[in-house]
Amino acid sequence: MTVEFFRHSITKDDIERVETVLKSIFLTTGEVVKEFENELQRYLEVKNVIGVTSCTAGLQLSLLAWGIGKGDEVITTPMSFCSTANAVLHVGATPIFVDVEEATGNINAELVEDKITKNTKAILPVHLYGQMCDMKRLRKIADQYGLIVIEDAAHCIEGTRDGIRTGQLGDAACFSFYATKNITSGEGGAIAVNSIEKAELLRMLRLHGMDKSAADRYTKRYQHWDMPVLGWKYNMDNIHAALLVGQMRRIDQLWERRNQIWNMYEERLRGLSGIGILETLPNSRHARHLFPVIVPPEERDSVLWGLQNKGIGVAVNFRAIHLLRYYKETFGYKEGDFPCAEKIGSGTISLPLYPALKDEEVDYVAKTLIDVMNR
Ligand SMILES: Cc1ncc(COP(=O)(O)O)c(C=O)c1O
Numbered sequence: 001m002t003v004e005f006f007r008h009s010i011t012k013d014d015i016e017r018v019e020t021v022l023k024s025i026f027l028t029t030g031e032v033v034k035e036f037e038n039e040l041q042r043y044l045e046v047k048n049v050i051g052v053t054s055c056t057a058g059l060q061l062s063l064l065a066w067g068i069g070k071g072d073e074v075i076t077t078p079m080s081f082c083s084t085a086n087a088v089l090h091v092g093a094t095p096i097f098v099d100v101e102e103a104t105g106n107i108n109a110e111l112v113e114d115k116i117t118k119n120t121k122a123i124l125p126v127h128l129y130g131q132m133c134d135m136k137r138l139r140k141i142a143d144q145y146g147l148i149v150i151e152d153a154a155h156c157i158e159g160t161r162d163g164i165r166t167g168q169l170g171d172a173a174c175f176s177f178y179a180t181k182n183i184t185s186g187e188g189g190a191i192a193v194n195s196i197e198k199a200e201l202l203r204m205l206r207l208h209g210m211d212k213s214a215a216d217r218y219t220k221r222y223q224h225w226d227m228p229v230l231g232w233k234y235n236m237d238n239i240h241a242a243l244l245v246g247q248m249r250r251i252d253q254l255w256e257r258r259n260q261i262w263n264m265y266e267e268r269l270r271g272l273s274g275i276g277i278l279e280t281l282p283n284s285r286h287a288r289h290l291f292p293v294i295v296p297p298e299e300r301d302s303v304l305w306g307l308q309n310k311g312i313g314v315a316v317n318f319r320a321i322h323l324l325r326y327y328k329e330t331f332g333y334k335e336g337d338f339p340c341a342e343k344i345g346s347g348t349i350s351l352p353l354y355p356a357l358k359d360e361e362v363d364y365v366a367k368t369l370i371d372v373m374n375r
Contacts, residue, residue, distance in 0.1 A: 001364050005313025006180040007356045009254055010243065017242040024238075029207070030215040032238040032245065037190070039248040040175070043157070046167040046192040048199035051236030052206050055154040055176030055189040059087035059124070061205045061234060062150045062172040062191055065198050068093050068121045075115050076124040076152075077107040078322045079341040084126055084152050085321050093121070097322055099338040103279040105129065105292075108340070109137040116141075122148045127156035127166060129317070130182075130287030131280060135169040136162055150174065153192075155289040157182060158255045162283050167192030172202075177240070180315075182254065182289055183247035185240040205231040257355035258288040261362050265291050265351065268366035274299070274373055276347070290317050291353040295373065297346035304349060306372035312365055313352055320345035 021032055029051070037049040052058045068074065070092040076084055078097040085095040098111045105128040112123065123142055125133040135151070142149045153159075153166040154176035167173035177188030193199050207213055209231030217223050247254070269275050276294030280286045295303050300316075307314050320341040322333035335342060351365055 001361070002311040003313060003352050003357070003361045003365055005315055005350070005352050006354055008179070008184055009247065009250075009355050010184075011246065014243050014246045017245060018239060021238045021242045026215070026219070027239055028214050028237045029235045030213075030219070030238050033236050033241040036236075036241040036244045036248065039245060040157075040190055040192070043248065043251065044165050044167045044173075044192050046165075046173075047194045048192070048196065050191045050193065050199060050202045050206060051241060052189045052191060052234045053236060054178070054187055054234070055152070055174045056083040056087055057206070057232065057234035058172075058174035058189045058191040059084065059150065059152060060090045061202055061232065062174060062193075063087060063091045063093065063122065064205055065201050066122065066148050066150075066171065068148075071119060072121040073117060073119040074122045074124050075112055075120060077126050077128075077341070078320045078338045079105050079128060079318065079344055080126040080152065080321060081154070081318050082321050082324060083154075084124060085327070088124065095124075096120070097338055097341075100128075100340045100344070102340045102343065104131055104281065105278055105341075105344050106131065106133040107138075109134045109141070112138065112141055113145075116145050116147070120145065120147060122150055124150050124152060126152040126154070127159060127287070129278070129292060130155045130159055130289035131278075131284055132156060132159045132161035132164070132166065134161070135164055139169045148172075154178075154181065156287040158251060158285070159287040160285040161281070167194075171195070172198070177244060182258075182287065183244055183251060185243040188236060188240045188244065190236070201229070204229055206234045207231060208233060254355045255288060258353055261353055261357055262286075262288050262291055264359065264362045265353075265366060268363070269293060269369065272370065272373075275369070278344075288353065290350045292317060292344075292348045292350050293369065294344055294347040295349060299373065300347055300349065303369070303372055307349070307365075307368060310368045310372070312368060315350040316348060317350045318345060318348070
């Protein structure tokens with residue numbers, strides 16, 4: 001049996017929506033992007049959503065929108081994709097890592113205050129694997145010290161915690177529609193932001209800093225534009241947005257199936273020696289983006305190869321950022337600096353988790369993992 005790591009859930013209707021755009025005259029940022037932004041905005045119950053080309057671009061623009069740059073520090077987590085900390089470096093600021101909770105892999109809010117200095121400007125938490133961080137606590141700390149909070153919500157559109165959604169307590173939250181994400185357009189991203197002024201600024205920053213988009217300039221009569229600020233070229237286009245509109249409308253249905261699969265994995269794997277499963281907190285609706293098992297570090301690679309030899313696609317999400325070569329060489333990080341992140345980073349293996357996965361495939365993956373580990 002072959003079980004791919006990921007198969008998308010794009011339907012005939014989604015493809016027809018793209019076809020409609022391709023047959024129209026207007027391919028770049030226009031009505032369809034607006035339609036998608038409105039869908040996401042309604043779902044998250046936030047005031048503004050801005051479509052961009054990736055979550056990384058969203059993080060970078062959000063940091064820029066709050067004027068974060070050289071000499072500034074941003075508190076974040078080493079247990080994430082390198083994109084999170086890279087975005088901080090892209091604006092010239094310094095990522096300051098705080099270790100994670102062993103139970104969830106999310107930034108340990110208890111440890112944040114100790115890392116705040118006079119240069120700290122922001123906290124950048126990551127809702128790892130789809131479970132939200134303690135946003136209430138982080139918001140409180142941020143308000144106490146005058147910091148902003150930018151959420152890396154690449155894994156978490158559907159999650160809630162204490163009744164709060166992503167984008168509701170953060171100053172900005174950034175989402176990813178990369179090829180293996182819960183909804184996908186191959187590449188893509190969005191920023192949710194509640195401040196109308198920041199939303200206007202972000203709309204300019206995603207398009208060179210221009211005060212009029214192509215739709216403003218060309219759909220009616222030509223209008224002159226100005227460039228009040230220096231921006232980047234990160235605007236989402238109508239083609240990508242067309243793929244996302246229908247997925248957004250089915251998002252809870254897609255989540256239901258992933259949640260079922262998650263429960264099947266838990267039933268089959270929880271409690272087996274050598275197979276760790278992170279906790280889902282009772283006050284949390286987990287977005288069920290990734291299903292990682294944590295195996296003993298010395299067995300990780302043999303389990304990875306063992307599963308692949310049996311036709312099962314796997315991934316490692318993630319090796320801790322501070323131990324990646326660039327971060328070690330640039331900042332002098334070493335093993336032992338963030339023990340909980342390292343424990344997850346050295347043992348984690350993501351199993352296939354997507355709505356198209358069949359029950360018998362879930363059985364096969366779980367059974368093969370147990371066989372490969374000889375448990
Ligand atoms: C936690 C996290 N943050 C950010 C990103 C970056 O997303 P994108 O590829 O849309 O830039 C990813 C992508 O995998 C991610 O997993």
